Amino acid sequence: MKSGAVAVLAAASLAVVACGTAGPERPVSTVTPEATATSGQVVPPSLPTGSFEAYLEEMKARAMAEGVSAEAAQSALTGLVPNTRVMELDADQPEFTRPVWVYLANAVSERRIADGAAMRASWRGQVEGAARRYGVDPDVIIAIWGLETDYGGNLGGFNVIESLATLGWKGRRADFWRSELIAALKIVDAHDISASGMMGSWAGAMGHTQFMPSTFLVHARDGNGDGKRDIWTSLDDVFSSTANYLSAHGWKTGQPWGFEVKLPRSFAYETADITVERPLSHWIAQGVTRMNGATLSGPGLAATDSASILLPAGHRGAAFIVFNNFRTILKYNNSTSYGLAVGYLSDRISGGAAIAGSWPVDEPVLSIDQRKELQRELNRLGFPVGTPDGVIGKRTRAALREWQLSVGIIPDGYPTLAILEQMRAS
Numbered sequence: 348m349k350s351g352a353v354a355v356l357a358a359a360s361l362a363v364v365a366c367g368t369a370g371p372e373r374p375v376s377t378v379t380p381e382a383t384a385t386s387g388q389v390v391p392p393s394l395p396t397g398s399f400e401a402y403l404e405e406m407k408a409r410a411m412a413e414g415v416s417a418e419a420a421q422s423a424l425t426g427l428v429p430n431t432r433v434m435e436l437d438a439d440q441p442e443f444t445r446p447v448w449v450y451l452a453n454a455v456s457e458r459r460i461a462d463g464a465a466m467r468a469s470w471r472g473q474v475e476g477a478a479r480r481y482g483v484d485p486d487v488i489i490a491i492w493g494l495e496t497d498y499g500g501n502l503g504g505f506n507v508i509e510s511l512a513t514l515g516w517k518g519r520r521a522d523f524w525r526s527e528l529i530a531a532l533k534i535v536d537a538h539d540i541s542a543s544g545m546m547g548s549w550a551g552a553m554g555h556t557q558f559m560p561s562t563f564l565v566h567a568r569d570g571n572g573d574g575k576r577d578i579w580t581s582l583d584d585v586f587s588s589t590a591n592y593l594s595a596h597g598w599k600t601g602q603p604w605g606f607e608v609k610l611p612r613s614f615a616y617e618t619a620d621i622t623v624e625r626p627l628s629h630w631i632a633q634g635v636t637r638m639n640g641a642t643l644s645g646p647g648l649a650a651t652d653s654a655s656i657l658l659p660a661g662h663r664g665a666a667f668i669v670f671n672n673f674r675t676i677l678k679y680n681n682s683t684s685y686g687l688a689v690g691y692l693s694d695r696i697s698g699g700a701a702i703a704g705s706w707p708v709d710e711p712v713l714s715i716d717q718r719k720e721l722q723r724e725l726n727r728l729g730f731p732v733g734t735p736d737g738v739i740g741k742r743t744r745a746a747l748r749e750w751q752l753s754v755g756i757i758p759d760g761y762p763t764l765a766i767l768e769q770m771r772a773s
């Protein structure tokens with residue numbers, strides 16, 4: 348995962364293509380796909396007033412009240428000092444997002460596809476065993492591994508106890524970090540890993556597929572039967588834990604995540620949104636087809652299966668149909684870009700075709716300030732979106748579509764500079 352420019356709130360706060368339902372708590376990972384190409388200024392965190400030592404004592408008491416042994420709480424927390432780099436990273440406010448085609452080109456590069464295929468072959472028995480046990484797709488497990496840590500190449504260089512203790516002291520959303528710190532102490536107390544061996548991202552995501560401690564407690568599995576859940580050094584445990592997470596979040600065995608589609612000329616663009624779910628038969632009746640013109644039906648799919656159409660870069664970009672399993676991938680990281688990257692990488696690893704549609708690469712990406720301006724314009728023009736925050740979520744997309752319909756342009760809900768200029772002039 349990217350560490351430098353990534354703020355944990357970025358996924359929730361930045362997304363041209365995010366679902367708009369993303370909360371700040373990322374259930375598993377802290378990878379932020381819409382993370383910035385250019386990151387904003389690092390605002391120095393304000394110096395905390397309460398003493399770190401007093402806070403650690405408070406956390407020891409809370410941990411013990413929640414059943415952590417005194418020994419584990421003492422040894423993990425005694426002598427810690429706050430990590431200033433973690434505080435800086437938490438304060439880093441990204442300014443621009445990357446367009447989805449740039450994100451996908453990086454996330455699903457030729458190198459990552461080739462590495463994924465090689466890893467898939469090297470660990471075939473283990474990953475297929477885990478996938479079979481939990482009824483999920485082995486290629487998707489490999490793809491999540493590739494997206495999260497580049498197949499274990501970047502597990503993150505932070506001690507998770509230290510990071511979480513720092514963030515819980517004076518980070519934004521201290522309560523969230525404190526709960527994760529207690530969860531981390533429970534993991535240490537269960538002897539799955541030592542406190543010093545608990546390495547991860549600056550924001551506490553751990554191991555090869557970047558589980559947060561609270562996720563680990565519920566979903567990590569001992570794949571190799573040695574009595575420990577070790578997502579740092581045992582790939583059996585990594586694959587089993589990831590497969591179990593997907594299974595627990597509703598993966599439908601044998602069903603595709605989705606695929607690229609061709610839309611008919613007459614397509615009702617206002618229905619292309621993750622929030623609009625229709626049976627597969629509806630999209631077939633609308634004239635949506637596979638890229639080669641064939642029917643959307645296929646192995647693992649029934650006419651009644653619920654599906655959405657996604658246009659991650661608006662009507663000028665590639666279109667996708669996504670099914671239940673795409674929504675399960677979003678439980679890993681609630682960003683449509685991330686979901687597409689995982690699905691697409693899993694396809695490419697197993698020999699699937701490259702995306703055939705084009706992207707509007709000439710389209711400048713709106714800055715946060717421009718997005719806020721666009722939201723102010725929507726409010727001014729009578730399409731209320733609430734307080735402008737620069738987040739193009741569900742409500743902003745819906746209002747934008749209404750405005751697009753009112754002026755007779757394609758209602759794809761995708762904000763562009765041309766749209767902003769048209770609004771300014773109206």
Ligand SMILES: [Ca+2]
Pocket residue numbers: 568569570571572573574575576577581584
């Ligand atoms: Ca194990």
